[in-house]
Amino acid sequence: MKTKHKIADGVPSSLKRLTSKGERTRTTILDAAERQFAARGYDGVSLRQIMDEAGVQMGQLQYYFPSKEEVFVGVLDRRIEEVMIVYGRSVEELERLEAAGDVTLRVIMRAVMAISRAWLSEDDIGRHRYLRVLGLSTMNFNQPEYVRRHSRVFHPLNNRVAAAIGRLFPDVPEARVLDAYHLIEANLLSLYVNIDSVLARRGELRTGEAVERMYDELETFLVGGVERLLRAPSTLGS
Numbered sequence: 001m002k003t004k005h006k007i008a009d010g011v012p013s014s015l016k017r018l019t020s021k022g023e024r025t026r027t028t029i030l031d032a033a034e035r036q037f038a039a040r041g042y043d044g045v046s047l048r049q050i051m052d053e054a055g056v057q058m059g060q061l062q063y064y065f066p067s068k069e070e071v072f073v074g075v076l077d078r079r080i081e082e083v084m085i086v087y088g089r090s091v092e093e094l095e096r097l098e099a100a101g102d103v104t105l106r107v108i109m110r111a112v113m114a115i116s117r118a119w120l121s122e123d124d125i126g127r128h129r130y131l132r133v134l135g136l137s138t139m140n141f142n143q144p145e146y147v148r149r150h151s152r153v154f155h156p157l158n159n160r161v162a163a164a165i166g167r168l169f170p171d172v173p174e175a176r177v178l179d180a181y182h183l184i185e186a187n188l189l190s191l192y193v194n195i196d197s198v199l200a201r202r203g204e205l206r207t208g209e210a211v212e213r214m215y216d217e218l219e220t221f222l223v224g225g226v227e228r229l230l231r232a233p234s235t236l237g238s
């Protein structure tokens with residue numbers, strides 16, 4: 001049985017049974033909200049802006065999503081199942097390679113980066129926006145509970161990746177391995193948010209080839225950085 005990964009538990013709008021027309025309207029609202037949140041972040045967007053972007057009336061918007069928080073949860077929630085399936089396959093392949101004795105830090109890095117590399121390299125702008133919204137919300141210092149719920153869905157797979165790193169460095173304390181994993185995660189989240197500006201500083205537009213080159217460079221950077229961090233004596237408290 002496929003496990004469902006939902007963060008909108010208890011949200012009334014998620015319980016409504018919709019007609020095909022209702023589903024289209026709901027999708028239109030979520031597409032509009034995703035565009036707005038990706039451009040301005042959660043705090044910079046109002047329900048009225050989402051309403052105008054979607055071309056619906058406020059009553060229609062609030063029928064599906066009574067609050068801005070519920071719209072935001074809907075934006076995050078609708079892609080989570082796909083993300084978890086693809087990420088899960090990457091982690092399973094990593095563990096298969098590890099069992100065969102073929103795992104390296106670079107192999108681990110590729111497993112972590114696989115889904116965002118693929119999504120940012122392709123032409124699906126909705127996936128680009130989802131990653132940007134995810135990055136903006138996750139890096140927000142004052143994360144609301146619904147963002148933390150979304151993040152917690154990833155924890156079991158993230159922990160398996162961190163454990164694989166730890167097995168490559170068996171003499172390194174677990175806390176230090178987790179520090180290294182969190183630095184990997186922070187670099188990726190920053191890239192989700194800033195990829196276009198980083199490419200612009202290089203005089204490049206976002207194309208599949210440009211994204212692939214950037215990911216190759218980031219992979220090498222992170223492999224070298226994590227290797228150096230975990231091989232070096234701890235400087236904590238110095």
